[in-house]
Amino acid sequence: MMEDDTSDFKKRYDAISQLLQESSGSKEVVLIEGGEHADLSSTQAFIVAKEKKIPPAKWANDFVTKYSQKITDVAAATVKASGPYLNFYFDDSYLANVLKEATKPGYGSLAKKPIRVVLEHTSANPNGPLHVGHIRNSIIGDTLARAFRKAGYRLEIQYYVNDMGRQIAIVVWGFDNLDSARHEGEKEDAHIARVYIAANREIEKDTGITRQVDKLMQLVEEGDPVTVKKFRKEVSRCLDGFAVTLQGLSVAHDRFVWESDFIRNGDTKRIIGRIKKLPQAKEDGTLALDLTECGFEKEYVIRRSDGTSVYGARDLAYHAWKGANFDRIIDVLGADHKLIGAQLQCTLKLLGEKAPDIVHFEFVSLPEGSMSTRAGKFVSADDLIAEVTRCAYDEVTVRRPELDETARKAIAKSVALAAIRYDIVKVSPEKSTVFDWNEALNFERQSGPYIQYAHARACSILEKAGDFTKCYELETEQEIAVAKQVARFPIVIGRVIAELRPHLLATYARELADAFNSFYHFEPVLRSAGTVRDRRLTLVQAVQNTLQESLETLGIDAISTM
RNA sequence: GGGCGAGUGGCUUAGCCCGGACAUAGCGUCAGCCUCCUAAGCUGAAUGCCGGGGGUUCAAAUCCCCCCUCGCCCGCCA
Structure with missing residues (x-):
């Protein structure tokens, strides 16, 4: 290590x-x-x-x-x-040392640290399926999480379940009042979206429904058992749907934390009590904070005049809890949460609590405009996965007709995952993007499958080579160029953590694959002999291992054949 | 109106925080490469006033100021 x-x-x-x-x-x-x-x-x-x-x-x-x-x-x-x-x-000992390290399993892992990190990502409202905007959050978050683990941190990944929002109240209203039976074979989150969209249409026609929705929200905050149960039921069903999608993307959470728990256990009440005592607090029916010292013009409302808490209050309680249990807090949030995130950070500091580091990413929109679950305008992650997998399968079938269907399907699944994850993680988070089917279905250079292919190629060479004696003395320009790329891996892992920018790893993996492909076409490995063969095989092994570690950190399968 | 982010060849994009030696790569275009380790690959060519204008510096895509365009945010929603 x-x-x-x-x-x-x-x-x-x-x-x-x-x-x-x-x-x-x-x-x-x-x-x-x-x-x-x-x-x-x-x-x-x-x-x-x-x-x-x-x-x-x-x-x-x-x-x-x-x-x-x-x-x-x-x-x-x-x-x-x-x-x-x-x-x-x-001198030569540098690259020799690099090769020795890089051929060992786990290359790029950094020293274990006793620091406990909690990383929150995705946390989408459970009112419809995850779409291509949400999964930018998931993929940035999951890649960051993998990099943190690689860098030796103790990490817990959390999903914050917004189970008492207006959106959920609308869903529940829809199930109570509309024809809402599940269609044959309909996925649970898609079912919920259908009811949510229908309920919103009713609200547009009859604004009186809003009062019924408000009533539901009030009941849930009061802890009315019947209403709470209804909310929980629909939210759970939606999360079951998310679980399938996230699994398809190799994205995992360690814990789902429910927003309503912070009402039930009294944490929200306690944090409101502490906020009241702050010199910046203003109590006048509502409870609000004057955050001008952090540069915010408008007051930050914590409690409504009817005594109920707002989302921000629950989020403060959640973060105080995270701060009590972890050394460092990281949140991955969309750019629309920039202001609210800054207000949260400022308030936590005033309270003397740990403030989170927030990774913001800009929006993903469709060519026809921004996405909206309410309007039913979105490309769902499930559709994306299905379509990319279908294309990958066609591609594998053309390239490897001799493989049986099971093998081709397995490769297609990994290739599709690689294409989707890489396509999203390769772009720096501060760039807003327009979802493009052509880009998503491109398996050529600057894609995940391109890097997988370089890895599979290295595997194939090693398999054919059989046993060989390690040799760490490189000579040609191509060999040295590749080894220098291999050497950068642990440094890149360190930078991803330090800068919270997972796309650096995506760029790195592509550059390593580029260098290796170029080497491959100029320097024969299996057809060379003696120490030349040995040192090139050693280099191929280092590349294979480094690509494997890079791909796994990117959440992409390092398949050995494709 | 205020705040935040972005603007880099026809399209997409790296570099910007931390200023330096010919601005990174892909798509597309053009010209080549499979009797040879997987062509999801490789090589070469053309295409750039790095949004515009000022400034700082020996040196600016990078730092500072102004302006323009686009996106997002500015709720007793979440």
């Missing part, structure tokens, strides 16, 4: 960084990834030039003559000046 703070790369980085600081006498040290130029690069010369009025290229040259030996001694690297740029090149 790789220790993140003692890795070979980090050691060399730190040593070089130290020498740069020493030589420049500057507080600021610039040491960056060298990319195509070198293993590490520095533009320290420009800083020195500014501070000491020494021409940058001259300083860089002087550094090389004065520090070459020291660099070799402490970091096993050579340094060259390229004009004002300093380029550092690690």
